[in-house]
Amino acid sequence: MYSYAATVEPWLEFASRRVAGNLTLNFSVAGGLELPACERATSINLHVGHLRLPPAGSFAALASLSIVGARMQGGDFEAVCSPRCPRLRRLAVRSVTLVGGAADVSVRSGSLEWLVFMAQGVGRLEVAAPRLRYFRAEAKAAAGDVSDVSVASPVLEDVAWYGEFDPRRHRFAEAGHRLRKLMVMDMPTAALMRRFYIVDELVLSFGISPGIRGYKTFLNATSMIAKCEVLEVQVTTRRHAFSSAVLHLLRKSVGVAKLLIRLPRMGNKSCTEGCPCSLTDSCNTDKIQLDSLKEVEILEFQGEFNQMKFINLLLDCQAPILKKVYVRIPKDVKSISNTKSKKIRSIIDGHPEIDVEFKLWS
Known part of the structure; x- marks a missing residue:
């Protein structure tokens, strides 16, 4: 039976004595x-x-x-x-x-x-x-x-x-207990924020399981958020209210100066009846105090009404020194209807103290 190893290994032995830079093997x-x-x-x-x-x-x-x-x-x-x-x-x-x-x-x-x-x-x-x-x-x-x-x-x-x-x-x-950057890539990893509870940049990138139990697991896992200057949120909510989930994270956040949020496709499907994400208080912004927030960047804006609702809620939070909000529209969005354009304009006009910029993102 023919052996590739018997053919390759002599060449490797030859290369091992002569290669003085990069060696790549792919087979x-x-x-x-x-x-x-x-x-x-x-x-x-x-x-x-x-x-x-x-x-x-x-x-x-x-x-x-x-x-x-x-x-x-x-x-x-x-x-x-x-x-x-x-x-x-x-x-x-x-x-x-x-x-x-x-x-x-x-x-x-x-x-x-x-x-x-x-x-x-x-x-x-x-x-x-x-x-x-x-x-x-x-x-x-x-x-x-x-x-x-x-x-x-x-x-x-x-x-x-x-x-x-x-x-x-x-x-x-x-x-x-301090890091320059911490990335929480799965829900069960959130406990890592109790080990490293002060970070310069915190990335939260995970999915919330469907149903009431899934959302309660999310609430418990994120009851404590590491103190950070830059917070990046990439959360897949699956029918749960995205606004409720992100506002919960902001309630638990301390010291955030820059916020980056990647919007998912939200659609119009509602969550399970009785889920905490659907409660009226879950979207209450009165007690969200973002005293250090100076800049917000929102990615993947598609012009959906639920996405605009979220942006409006975010701008209603108590952020006294927030001056700039960038809303990035992906290049595959060909156009936004007149109705949605008027809604965007009303968001901008409703917060004259904040420079809100909607821009096509290449």
């Missing part, structure tokens, strides 16, 4: 492929089916390593640890499956600054990187269990977490 080899040590390569990109990293040898010049779509052993990551990769600054692991049961992964590096780790089959992920600033992770265990994750970095400043965050099993040792 699948049955039975697995072992990457030889490449002392002179500065960047390696691997998109392979089965991969083994070498048990010995040095990657002395390697600064960036990307592994995508591979099946590999958790212990292989020891190959990217110091001192075998003394210059490694960026490590990206995406859509990787660890074989052999729940695997323990250890990434220890004195030079690593940027880490993306998205893998399945992880029993425990341990990261010890004193220079690590940028961290993205989704560590899935086998059979739907929750992985243990420990990250030790005193200079961590930019974090995004995908999937469930459990403070009992997911720990950030040595890091303070």
Whole structure:
């Protein structure tokens, strides 16, 4: 039986002794492929089916390593640890499956600054990187269990977490409570805002499950919002009232100077009867105090009446120093009817103290 690995590996061995810049491999080899040590390569990109990293040898010049779509052993990551990769600054692991049961992964590096780790089959992920600033992770265990994750970095400043965050099993040792940027990408991740509760830029990007239970879960998960200067909201509400959801987030927000909101397509379908998103008080703006808000940017405005209703509610909030609101219309919106144009004009005229700009966004 013909073996691609037997053909490829001699070429890899040849390349490992000569490549002094970028090495890219993009293919699948049955039975697995072992990457030889490449002392002179500065960047390696691997998109392979089965991969083994070498048990010995040095990657002395390697600064960036990307592994995508591979099946590999958790212990292989020891190959990217110091001192075998003394210059490694960026490590990206995406859509990787660890074989052999729940695997323990250890990434220890004195030079690593940027880490993306998205893998399945992880029993425990341990990261010890004193220079690590940028961290993205989704560590899935086998059979739907929750992985243990420990990250030790005193200079961590930019974090995004995908999937469930459990403070009992997911720990950030040595890091303070303040970040430059925090991205909450799933509803179960909202608990991360209790670990990092002061951030310069906060991104809330998740969906609210349908039904009363789904909305109550959203309310409970966001009962505390990290204090931030820039707040970006990308919430998919699914029949829930978008205005109610965003106004709830604003009630819980503190210190927001710039607000960026991406509008979904809202339509006219109503939520389940009795859902909290439908209560009259959910759209009451009287107690929403945005004392620090100076600028608002609204994206994906399609001219829907519910979108205009939301903008009007937002401008009714108590924001004494708000001076500029940008409303971006996507380029695929060919035209807006005269009726809607008049409604837009009434919104602008109704708030003369605020400069509201509707503009086509290319």
